[in-house]
Amino acid sequence: MKKTWWKESVVYQIYPRSFADSNGDGIGDLQGIISKLDYLKKLGIDVIWLSPVYKSPNDDNGYDISDYQDIMDEFGAMQDWEELLSEVHKRDMKLIMDLVVNHSSDEHQWFVEAKKSRDNRYRDYYIWRPGKNGGEPNNWQSAFSGSAWEYDENTDEYYLHLFSKKQPDLNWENPTLREEVYKMMNWWLDKGIDGFRMDVINFISKVDGLPDAPAEEGKKYVSGHEYFMNGPRIHEFLQEMHQKTTANYDVMTVGEMPGVNHEQAKLYTDEERKEVNMVFQFEHVDLDSGPDGKWDLRPLKLADLKENLSSWQKGLEHVGWNSLYMNNHDQPRMVSRFGNDKEYRVESAKMLATLLHMMKGTPYIYQGEEMGMTNIRFENIEQYKDIETLNMYKEKREQGVPHDKIMEAIYVKGRDNARTPVQWDDSEHAGFTTGTPWIDLNPNYKEINAKAVVEDENSIFYYYHKLIQLRKQHEIIVYGGYDLILEDNEDIFAYVRTLGNEKVVVVCNFYGNEPTFELPNDIQFSESELLISNYGDEEGTVKQFTLKPYETRAYLLK
Template identity: 50%
Template sequence: MEQKKDWVKDLIVYQVYPRSFQDSNGDGIGDIPGILSRLDHLSALGINALWLSPVFRSPNDDNGYDISGYREIMDEFGTMEDWDALCAECHKRGIKVIMDLVVNHSSDEHPWFLESKTSRDNPKSDYYIWRDPKNGKEPNNWASVFGGSAWEFVPERGQYYYHLFSKKQPDLNWANPALREEIFSMMEWWVKKGVDGFRVDAISYLDKPQDFPDSAEPPQPDGYSFSSSLINGRPGTHAYIRDMNRRVFSPYNVMTVGEVASKDAEELARYVNTDREEFDMAIPFVAPIVEINTWSPKKMKQDIQNDYDALKENGWWARFFSNHDKPRQVSLYGNDKEYWEVSAKMLAMLLHSLPGTPFVYQGEEIGMTNMRFPYIEDYNDPDAKNTYHQHILAGDTPDVALKEAQMISRDNARTPMQWNATENAGFTTGKPWLGINPNYTKINAENQKNDPHSIFSCYKALIALRKSSPALSRGDLEIPETGSDTLFALKRSYNGETLLSFHNFSAEPSKIPAALVPQNGEVLLSSYDREGGYTGPNLRPYESVIFRV
């Protein structure tokens, strides 16, 4: 069944993390004029949608995911006129503009919260979630994602407010119709300004159980327990999303992608099954430590099959290996040392061979890698700092705690974009807000843009292929059995066109089974193009090859 908004299937989305993309004024912080100055890079790559991580006014407790003004631009990023100019130039280039919206919570510096906390009977008093103390303490034992209690006391009201994330990110009360209307009218305002779509952050937590029972999950070292099983994906949350769809998404034909916490493909499908009228697609959030400890090529292959089966009749997929919350993909799934280039290409070729809308995260297209800062003080990510302190509380040494923080830190993906080999990688003329990876002299866009065998050139070729090949943008998926957990085979077919691809997820050679080797296949792309391309039937370490058969 085709979706009504079929144009969504032709998008190749590039995510910009504005703080780290390009600084235009030397203050060390990326900004909107900086993004505008680098649109040639995106046009050369071939993408046709730009997802901006939050650029709204914010005190930056969580790097913009704590919004204090939904209709204003953060001073550090520029002005609304700068945003208008960026939007207009993107549209001139055929690039859709996708805004990152945070509506589970706001900043505690938002005017709504400043008014709400003054008393129990002001007009905004019910815009947030307030509860009386229980036995002189917090209303329950719930933990914040960033550590400590999920409740913060406000003397003016004599009550606690709930915050799933930082105490500077109070959760909005979606049970209040007036609050919902504020959110919907704000979204409508942005659409009328030219926004083509929304990526909606942390959307699976909108509805909370009104009795706020204690969590039975094991307590953290600080004594508080996570409440994810009690608040994630409740029926009320889905009802609120459908309201959002009816009020804004469908009438204005905008592209939507929800960031959701889901334990399996079936739960994810509840957000994107077309008949449910919620989102066009969803990005599942998996805590970095969980993904690092549980992923394997075998699991990834099974997840691809499960995701496809769950939505192939009535839905669509967001396809990504990287974003601002995850370790760099070549460091997590590939080999960022001996096989850095070929494994980066292999990951790209695998992802872009899958059904769904591909998402490219800034720097992925040049193979940027994780960055291990030597001291916890060098980190900006509150999650990394919380991980460090939780390990210290649990009795680990500072060295062990730092290694755990380094592994899961979201700063791995947030180090500044590496444009060239000049000072600060061409990102800024000032002091960068976050340390730059020392490998920028080797890994940078300038080194790759004119190299026909670079990772950047591989991405260009993949994006061009996707645009010209209905089998990739619309085709069915078959995953033939290869007899190996680390050898992926993907077959995409549509209207008489068939593409067959193989991907070796290993540092060891792998042989394509004789029955699968195409007899008259045309090699379209190879991750070993620098070495002369596919020589088969043995695939070299991290080799990918795409055939037209």
């Protein structure tokens, strides 16, 4: 396997609106990010992934872009962005930008023109269809509830929007549109960025004819994902994109790809095929969803998580590359979801970090994760800002689902869990802003904040720092093979990494009880060294020890 810088890196995701506000308007901004770069340098990360900062009416928090080559006023100006890039590079870190090209904003100049008439030269930049039987062109549902089609009275046609109606899908079948996208990407690459995270990039190729999806009882609209996820021309488009843009630069690319399995991921990430370096897949974050999708809550089974993460480790072992994450701007806080954010918040946060950072792949840290930030439980639905959450709430209430039941699902899965402001200190508004925050803070900021973790040498922050350093010191953590052990143990997630004559044994207790770990007899070694543990007082040896609640240890064996 080829060694590259992006395989050896740790990425930190910044969601700018909630990161740090420099001017007191309650909204995070670019100067706010610049003011915190030394904190990120201290943590030890290599790459910053910046969620969208482009010009946008902000219907979906910046993922609806009205100008790909300008900056949202609330975040600053282009010179602020240029200063950010320069300051990141000065600290030997890299910056990757979000690329959102499955759709634009309906306020993008292309769409403003496209709506003017059916023969406008920009019309074919988007996907338009006449109605059918007095209704929409097909029965597809938007990811944000309701139909995926919006009627335009002026031209008597519908346009496709797989997300909000203010996010019309771009028509990748149009070669002129594709050239416009590549030109824009090269403009950013020439500015010196270090790569792209590509939003729902496996949606850009739709099946010819956009057929109806199989009907589901009691539902007017259904997900047509089989007609736009991993579509017929997706590999052709990604290879063309690579050839015309990123092939000419030493950069990293990660494709967000809902609905992708390992066999497909291998095709996307095989270095010989020249598409993307790695994918974000969603299987492991869907394990606690029932048959009715994300909001249909069910408890996570450790056996399912082991099976799933291990299958990705083995599936991409020789071809391709994994991204490692458990939370981001669209997912709830990992310590609340997969750990215990009450009695064992610190211990379980460290355990989950060990589980991920010791695997093969590129780890992604989401802002606030390194201090153990938790999910939020707002009292009122009015306090929530996320379009997906609000649309779902409205739809479920109309169906007669009780308020309390919907709120419980929001507390567990809502996207605003990850979007409350970063908690910098215990002063008013957690040091995020001197004004009124755009979304309410989590009231636990008095205890959980960056100042507190930086001052405490046993904090989650320094634990992350150590995990990042271990990756730099031990090639085995980056490039070693992976094997699950104790497969049937109901409390412990344990695995072995192997490179040459070295092994790393990683042991994670997922619960609050105290199981005993026994190293399988076939793992031979002459010396062992404890690399990291979250309790610090080591009893027993790698061969056998009793785990404390949420305890984790990693041993290097030679």
